[in-house]
Amino acid sequence: MTKTLFQYRELFPTLKEKIQLSSCSQSALALPVIDAMEEYKESLIQGGMDWELWMDKVNESKQRFASLINADVDEIAIMSSVSECISSVLSSFPVNHGKNKIITTELDFPCIGHAMQTNNKSLGVTVNYIPSNKDYTISLDDYDKYLDTKTLLTSISHVSYYNGWKQNVKEIAALAHAKGSYLFVDAYQSIGNINIDVKDMNVDFLAAGAQKFMLGIPGIAFLYVKKELASKLTPKVTGWFSQADPFSFDVKRNNYSSYASRFDTGTPPVINAYVASAAMKLLLDIGVKEIQMYLEDLSDFTMKYAKSHGFHVMSPQNSTEKGANTALYFEEAPLIEKLMKEKGIIVSARKDVIRIAPHLYNTKEDIRQAIDALNSLSL
Numbered sequence: 001m002t003k004t005l006f007q008y009r010e011l012f013p014t015l016k017e018k019i020q021l022s023s024c025s026q027s028a029l030a031l032p033v034i035d036a037m038e039e040y041k042e043s044l045i046q047g048g049m050d051w052e053l054w055m056d057k058v059n060e061s062k063q064r065f066a067s068l069i070n071a072d073v074d075e076i077a078i079m080s081s082v083s084e085c086i087s088s089v090l091s092s093f094p095v096n097h098g099k100n101k102i103i104t105t106e107l108d109f110p111c112i113g114h115a116m117q118t119n120n121k122s123l124g125v126t127v128n129y130i131p132s133n134k135d136y137t138i139s140l141d142d143y144d145k146y147l148d149t150k151t152l153l154t155s156i157s158h159v160s161y162y163n164g165w166k167q168n169v170k171e172i173a174a175l176a177h178a179k180g181s182y183l184f185v186d187a188y189q190s191i192g193n194i195n196i197d198v199k200d201m202n203v204d205f206l207a208a209g210a211q212k213f214m215l216g217i218p219g220i221a222f223l224y225v226k227k228e229l230a231s232k233l234t235p236k237v238t239g240w241f242s243q244a245d246p247f248s249f250d251v252k253r254n255n256y257s258s259y260a261s262r263f264d265t266g267t268p269p270v271i272n273a274y275v276a277s278a279a280m281k282l283l284l285d286i287g288v289k290e291i292q293m294y295l296e297d298l299s300d301f302t303m304k305y306a307k308s309h310g311f312h313v314m315s316p317q318n319s320t321e322k323g324a325n326t327a328l329y330f331e332e333a334p335l336i337e338k339l340m341k342e343k344g345i346i347v348s349a350r351k352d353v354i355r356i357a358p359h360l361y362n363t364k365e366d367i368r369q370a371i372d373a374l375n376s377l378s379l
């Protein structure tokens with residue numbers, strides 16, 4: 001572990017008692033993040049009501065998310081979840097879009113498919129799923145085969161929630177745009193552990209929540225909408241914060257903001273914004289590039305150590321082709337998660353895998369102990 005990162009380990013109280021390797025689901029909370037919850041509580045107790053301060057915090061969280069992905073603050077909307085982000089985007093296209101299909105993949109998180117199946121009739125499109133290969137990857141050729149000039153929107157996961165496989169967003173964006181399709185990127189499993197640059201990747205929409213590698217808690221997600229796109233879209237779930245001036249209080253006039261904030265709805269989740277903002281400050285102070293480099297090293301170690309114990313690694317074998325999550329096959333993964341928790345080791349089950357998802361505060365020793373414990377359980 002680098003000296004810089006080692007200093008930060010001290011900030012995570014849970015690590016004194018437990019080994020937490022669950023950042024693909026919930027990361028450990030840092031003291032400044034816990035303090036941010038207190039700060040909100042104090043604003044209620046001491047100030048009673050302080051809209052100006054709260055809205056400043058909400059805007060600060062938008063600004064920090066924008067900095068994390070190299071966007072402008074007016075390209076960011078606040079939602080409660082990634083499910084809400086994709087649903088809102090799908091609801092926002094004009095009726096006469098002239099396309100007949102939308103595309104997602106078998107590797108996307110299910111909420112993407114669910115939102116597509118809910119919105120396809122009103123959009124007048126069919127939902128097409130690109131199948132995954134046996135090794136849980138999809139080739140660029142497959143994207144090329146499925147995409148055509150009648151594709152309205154293509155949705156991909158930057159990093160798979162299941163096995164951590166990382167896609168080449170820039171190349172997929174180029175393919176999608178060549179066929180006239182917009183690209184939606186679900187970055188929930190990459191934000192905070194992989195450097196993201198929406199301008200360089202040239203994506204149209206990107207969504208991520210705060211709970212996983214972003215070091216925050218559930219209840220808030222951020223939606224990036226490319227600047228030149230926002231004013232062409234009309235989200236069908238809306239509220240007063242979507243307005244050019246939410247504080248004009250004109251009940252008869254629906255005057256959407258020209259920016260991504262037209263996707264905002266009602267009063268934002270203020271405490272979540274406090275928390276997310278503090279969490280993102282930590283990530284920005286350390287630098288996601290440094291975190292990514294460290295986590296690639298931990299990935300290599302995890303895969304090597306797991307294989308040496310005979311585990312079936314379900315993730316790509318090369319750490320540069322994956323996020324921080326490494327998936328090991330377990331027929332009864334949910335039971336194994338519970339048994340590990342009893343040992344004070346927090347890992348995360350999905351379907352038939354146990355996900356070992358370290359963050360900047362974990363060490364190789366944490367991983368060694370987790371794999372040794374998994375080994376003792378599987379005997």
Ligand SMILES: Cc1ncc(COP(=O)(O)O)c(C=O)c1O
Pocket residue numbers: 080081082083084109111157159160161186187188189209221
């Ligand atoms: C990649 C990915 N996308 C979306 C979700 C669901 O996000 P939300 O609960 O915010 O809708 C998850 C949750 O685990 C996820 O891993």
